[in-house]
Amino acid sequence: MTSQKNDRFLRALLRQPVDATPVWIMRQAGRYLPEYRATRAKAGNFLTLCKTPELACEVTMQPLDRFDLDAAILFSDILTIPDAMGLGLQFVEGDGPSFSNPVRTAADIKKLAVPDPGAELRYVTDAVSLIRKELDGRVPLIGFSGSPWTLATYMVEGRSSKDFSKIKALMYEQPKLLEQLLSTVSASVASYLNAQIEAGAQALMIFDTWGGVLTPELYRRYSLAFMHSVLDQLKREHDGKKIPVILFSKGANHSLTDIAATGTDGIGLDWTINIADASAIVGTDVAVQGNLDPSVLYSSPEVVREQVKKVLDAYPHETGHVFNLGHGIHPGIDPENVKALVDAVHEFSQR
Amino acid sequence: MTSQKNDRFLRALLRQPVDATPVWIMRQAGRYLPEYRATRAKAGNFLTLCKTPELACEVTMQPLDRFDLDAAILFSDILTIPDAMGLGLQFVEGDGPSFSNPVRTAADIKKLAVPDPGAELRYVTDAVSLIRKELDGRVPLIGFSGSPWTLATYMVEGRSSKDFSKIKALMYEQPKLLEQLLSTVSASVASYLNAQIEAGAQALMIFDTWGGVLTPELYRRYSLAFMHSVLDQLKREHDGKKIPVILFSKGANHSLTDIAATGTDGIGLDWTINIADASAIVGTDVAVQGNLDPSVLYSSPEVVREQVKKVLDAYPHETGHVFNLGHGIHPGIDPENVKALVDAVHEFSQR
Numbered sequence: 001m002t003s004q005k006n007d008r009f010l011r012a013l014l015r016q017p018v019d020a021t022p023v024w025i026m027r028q029a030g031r032y033l034p035e036y037r038a039t040r041a042k043a044g045n046f047l048t049l050c051k052t053p054e055l056a057c058e059v060t061m062q063p064l065d066r067f068d069l070d071a072a073i074l075f076s077d078i079l080t081i082p083d084a085m086g087l088g089l090q091f092v093e094g095d096g097p098s099f100s101n102p103v104r105t106a107a108d109i110k111k112l113a114v115p116d117p118g119a120e121l122r123y124v125t126d127a128v129s130l131i132r133k134e135l136d137g138r139v140p141l142i143g144f145s146g147s148p149w150t151l152a153t154y155m156v157e158g159r160s161s162k163d164f165s166k167i168k169a170l171m172y173e174q175p176k177l178l179e180q181l182l183s184t185v186s187a188s189v190a191s192y193l194n195a196q197i198e199a200g201a202q203a204l205m206i207f208d209t210w211g212g213v214l215t216p217e218l219y220r221r222y223s224l225a226f227m228h229s230v231l232d233q234l235k236r237e238h239d240g241k242k243i244p245v246i247l248f249s250k251g252a253n254h255s256l257t258d259i260a261a262t263g264t265d266g267i268g269l270d271w272t273i274n275i276a277d278a279s280a281i282v283g284t285d286v287a288v289q290g291n292l293d294p295s296v297l298y299s300s301p302e303v304v305r306e307q308v309k310k311v312l313d314a315y316p317h318e319t320g321h322v323f324n325l326g327h328g329i330h331p332g333i334d335p336e337n338v339k340a341l342v343d344a345v346h347e348f349s350q351r
Numbered sequence: 352m353t354s355q356k357n358d359r360f361l362r363a364l365l366r367q368p369v370d371a372t373p374v375w376i377m378r379q380a381g382r383y384l385p386e387y388r389a390t391r392a393k394a395g396n397f398l399t400l401c402k403t404p405e406l407a408c409e410v411t412m413q414p415l416d417r418f419d420l421d422a423a424i425l426f427s428d429i430l431t432i433p434d435a436m437g438l439g440l441q442f443v444e445g446d447g448p449s450f451s452n453p454v455r456t457a458a459d460i461k462k463l464a465v466p467d468p469g470a471e472l473r474y475v476t477d478a479v480s481l482i483r484k485e486l487d488g489r490v491p492l493i494g495f496s497g498s499p500w501t502l503a504t505y506m507v508e509g510r511s512s513k514d515f516s517k518i519k520a521l522m523y524e525q526p527k528l529l530e531q532l533l534s535t536v537s538a539s540v541a542s543y544l545n546a547q548i549e550a551g552a553q554a555l556m557i558f559d560t561w562g563g564v565l566t567p568e569l570y571r572r573y574s575l576a577f578m579h580s581v582l583d584q585l586k587r588e589h590d591g592k593k594i595p596v597i598l599f600s601k602g603a604n605h606s607l608t609d610i611a612a613t614g615t616d617g618i619g620l621d622w623t624i625n626i627a628d629a630s631a632i633v634g635t636d637v638a639v640q641g642n643l644d645p646s647v648l649y650s651s652p653e654v655v656r657e658q659v660k661k662v663l664d665a666y667p668h669e670t671g672h673v674f675n676l677g678h679g680i681h682p683g684i685d686p687e688n689v690k691a692l693v694d695a696v697h698e699f700s701q702r
Contacts (some may be wrong), residue, residue, distance in 0.1 A: 122422065125407035163681045172654045215622050215644055254624060274604060293566055295519035303523045317475050330514045 156207025212251020271326030429497030494552030563602020622677030
């Protein structure tokens with residue numbers, strides 16, 4: 001592989017000295033970009049976009065051509081794993097994802113098998129290889145997966161949920177069965193992420209979108225414990241290089257100490273905690289990623305710059321901070337404000 | 352007025368000795384009850400139900416006839432104030448509330464006036480008087496309002512929002528204008544709640560449904576500060592009796608110390624904090640209300656009892672706890688599980 005031209009992102013995650021704070025944006029390849037909407041239209045639907053490595057590569061590269069970003073992230077969806085397990089993923093316009101075969105009974109759970117990332121998920125590893133080639137060392141590539149708990153919520157509910165009635169009934173009434181489901185999903189996530197590493201992913205992120213709907217105690221038992229299990233199954237080095245991992249549980253600021261104790265390299269932060277407070281809680285053995293309120297991007301370039309500076313100024317260390325939003329970028333954002341954000345991060349953080 | 356037969360709820364809020372922990376349930380008069388659905392059908396639509404004192408009284412009483420609840424809460428909606436300000440509230444089935452005249456410009460904000468609770472909101476105070484008469488001292492009656500911030504989000508967005516793009520753009524770009532809006536709304540909330548006290552409300556709750564979408568710093572500035580302003584404008588005594596107030600900001604566990612410092616009598620807790628931890632943070636000068644995960648009610652009576660006991664056991668003091676869910680009850684809940692909850696609270700907390 002070619003040498004890495006910009007390694008700020010990897011260095012910050014490993015708490016090595018950096019010349020400036022690295023920045024990338026969750027969902028940086030997404031609907032707010034007209035060129036993304038064009039490729040998506042060409043693909044016909046979202047799932048085809050995910051499943052066609054050339055198109056996934058194309059949209060992954062788009063934001064890098066517009067903005068001075070310090071990392072690329074694989075374009076994909078968190079629900080590829082349950083889809084590969086045979087649940088039948090569908091995206092209906094305006095209605096979000098759903099599964100035609102949700103997991104409901106003990107029999108459903110028992111018959112789930114860990115998918116082969118070299119077969120059912122080959123389109124993902126192919127996309128990773130293609131993107132690495134296309135990047136040619138420009139910035140590092142982040143691979144990712146949903147967390148076991150978050151994937152399980154979709155698998156059991158069958159779709160996005162407001163109250164998580166089905167999985168919570170399972171959790172409160174048949175905890176052993178839920179643990180069995182989460183174990184299978186954890187093994188699948190680990191195997192999937194290891195395959196992404198083999199294909200060229202240089203860092204990994206685990207998105208726990210729904211960990212925050214649990215009480216702190218149940219978050220630690222059903223969400224964090226299974227992310228920890230994934231971490232323990234991951235190859236944390238490849239070709240002599242460390243593969244840093246970021247865990248991101250939205251709404252789980254109550255458990256930052258426990259998240260840090262898993263041995264993750266980085267912790268994603270949503271915007272409902274001051275980054276100075278979060279840093280004080282997690283200490284200096286772990287990096288943090290975040291945490292600008294994504295809605296700041298609805299304002300103007302001037303306000304974006306001010307708010308970026310506030311987050312940068314609040315972070316107390318010389319390294320260990322990856323700048324990002326506290327959540328994925330909203331579809332209605334003006335790309336000019338994203339440019340203001342990315343440039344402000346570099347300008348205000350020059351060492 | 353007749354004497355109060357069951358005053359556990361008021362005593363717990365004032366940290367006076369109680370014979371058992373009081374319990375009520377947010378949205379206890381609601382869609383999970385078949386008798387509520389029947390009255391709602393009779394009313395024709397939700398807004399007529401709110402605006403007809405006899406019907407509002409009827410549904411307020413329904414859960415008290417089924418369950419051994421320790422408080423009644425006025426049946427109404429948080430959006431009555433903006434409706435009275437002329438924003439034109441509508442409820443379209445399956446689509447939530449919306450305003451035909453949302454507040455968007457400086458001119459819109461300047462022309463807003465504090466509604467007269469004796470005129471535009473007379474249906475609310477009439478409902479309060481009627482319910483007090485109907486209750487005849489059985490349990491205390493809670494009046495309520497939305498918080499200034501939460502009302503402002505609906506007024507500016509014009510409807511429920513996912514990302515609060517409009518009010519956040521206003522907040523980041525024209526903070527003075529937002530403060531002006533919040534001041535007018537705060538004066539309206541205070542006047543509205545004082546009128547509820549005059550009409551017979553024996554305790555008050557302020558629902559800050561959307562405080563948690565802000566960063567901690569901005570929550571304190573734009574949500575908590577204006578609830579504090581409302582508190583300062585309230586008559587905290589009526590007819591020689593204290594009128595305890597509960598502030599409930601969903602998702603604002605980062606600021607419990609600051610919430611306690613407003614001088615509120617009680618703090619509502621969502622289920623994302625252990626009640627023992629919350630109690631340690633807020634100290635003994637303030638009561639707490641909560642905080643069972645509402646989804647526990649999707650399980651069975653046995654599991655509900657277990658989980659109720661866990662919350663009761665975690666609360667460390669002899670008084671100062673009002674049992675409740677951490678959020679409003681979901682529409683799909685089996686009333687049998689609610690009965691199990693209410694009875695378990697009393698059974699397990701006998702002093």
